[in-house]
Amino acid sequence: MRKQRVVVGLSGGVDSAVSAYLLKQQGHEVIGIFMKNWEDDDDSAYCSSNVDFVDAAAVADVIGIEIEHVNFAAEYKDRVFSEFVREYQAGRTPNPDILCNAEIKFKAFLDHAFAIGAERIATGHYARVRFNPSTGLYELLKGLDPSKDQSYFLHRLNQAQLAKTLFPVGEILKTEVRRIATEVGLPNARKKDSTGICFIGERPFREFLNRYIQKEPGPIRDGTEPVGSRAHGRIIGQHVGLSFYTLGQRQGLGIGGVKPKGAQKGGGEHQPWFVARKDMDRNTLWVVQGHAHPWLQSTKLAAQDASWVAGTPPMLTDLHAKTRYRQADALCQLQNKGPKEFSLSFPQPQWAVTPGQSAVLYDGDICLGGGIITSASATS
Numbered sequence: 001m002r003k004q005r006v007v008v009g010l011s012g013g014v015d016s017a018v019s020a021y022l023l024k025q026q027g028h029e030v031i032g033i034f035m036k037n038w039e040d041d042d043d044s045a046y047c048s049s050n051v052d053f054v055d056a057a058a059v060a061d062v063i064g065i066e067i068e069h070v071n072f073a074a075e076y077k078d079r080v081f082s083e084f085v086r087e088y089q090a091g092r093t094p095n096p097d098i099l100c101n102a103e104i105k106f107k108a109f110l111d112h113a114f115a116i117g118a119e120r121i122a123t124g125h126y127a128r129v130r131f132n133p134s135t136g137l138y139e140l141l142k143g144l145d146p147s148k149d150q151s152y153f154l155h156r157l158n159q160a161q162l163a164k165t166l167f168p169v170g171e172i173l174k175t176e177v178r179r180i181a182t183e184v185g186l187p188n189a190r191k192k193d194s195t196g197i198c199f200i201g202e203r204p205f206r207e208f209l210n211r212y213i214q215k216e217p218g219p220i221r222d223g224t225e226p227v228g229s230r231a232h233g234r235i236i237g238q239h240v241g242l243s244f245y246t247l248g249q250r251q252g253l254g255i256g257g258v259k260p261k262g263a264q265k266g267g268g269e270h271q272p273w274f275v276a277r278k279d280m281d282r283n284t285l286w287v288v289q290g291h292a293h294p295w296l297q298s299t300k301l302a303a304q305d306a307s308w309v310a311g312t313p314p315m316l317t318d319l320h321a322k323t324r325y326r327q328a329d330a331l332c333q334l335q336n337k338g339p340k341e342f343s344l345s346f347p348q349p350q351w352a353v354t355p356g357q358s359a360v361l362y363d364g365d366i367c368l369g370g371g372i373i374t375s376a377s378a379t380s
Helices: 014-025 049-063 073-089 096-115 159-163 174-183 205-209
Strands: 007-009 031-034 066-071 120-122 128-131 136-144 218-223 237-239 273-278 285-287 296-309 318-322 331-335 340-353 358-363 366-378
Touching: 007 014, 007 096, 014 031, 014 120, 031 049, 031 096, 049 066, 066 120, 073 096, 096 120, 096 159, 136 159, 218 340, 296 358, 340 366
Parallel strands: 007 031, 007 120, 031 066, 218 285
Antiparallel strands: 128 136, 136 366, 218 237, 273 285, 296 340, 296 366, 318 331, 318 358, 331 340, 358 366
């Protein structure tokens, strides 16, 4: 690759730091940009933005590149956070990191980078971009490190974005990233990987959400036994508001000591409770006992707001899919595909398929795109 002017998103973490270092070693003119996407609580103990910028600036100093601090908080609130709140209010469970990549890191950031003369942008994501000469299209591939692959979060990127993007650490293992950072003396070589949603950080999620969504308590009903049985639908607790729960959730239900109807009093183990359904019309949270309960198993799903990496739906129908991050790829059949919607059927039931999350499709290592899950059909 010829030497180019590359603007790197420096987050303060080790992955983007090593990305910038590798590009500099390859002879590119590298400029770092630190993106500030959230400023509602800069003084909060949970907000790491100021610390992250100090780390990013220290990395830039060691590598020998310029760094610019850019504020995208207004764009983030308008394009990402407002949608996040709307989805939760509707009872769905969105993934704001996917929207942040599509709207901020690969749109607002990309636009800013090219305004200051960039030829390419780069980030520290574990993914790969490949140009396929036979199709004339760019392909998004999984990162080489299977334990760190982030293509799921990048599936909404389009041809124009991929053509201008580099993922330097997508070609190497995380252990190698740490080794390089240590070897060249990067100050964040041992920094812990960030977890959680970018604007929430490490703060308690329910506490954060409560600032933006009003609590509406209602009944928790037991759906473990078949419909029509005496035990079906018994009230076993009270929820604080349906927006605060997600399908498959086990912790924080407040019903840990409740046993099945007719169970012997006293000691004894019983299966854990899981959120299985949310009835928004009746403000009712349905829970079931046991990981294998039929209400938690789905063989079909429908998705909308589809985004295809190639710009059009794939021709193939026998593919693999993830319905949540870190899930193993599941064999599926793509059906009813259109520009903006599709459905999937699975030979093996999928656990706790959740409206609002993304169903992302793969052909081997190639990420084809995906859509927002709107509904899932339980096996019974």
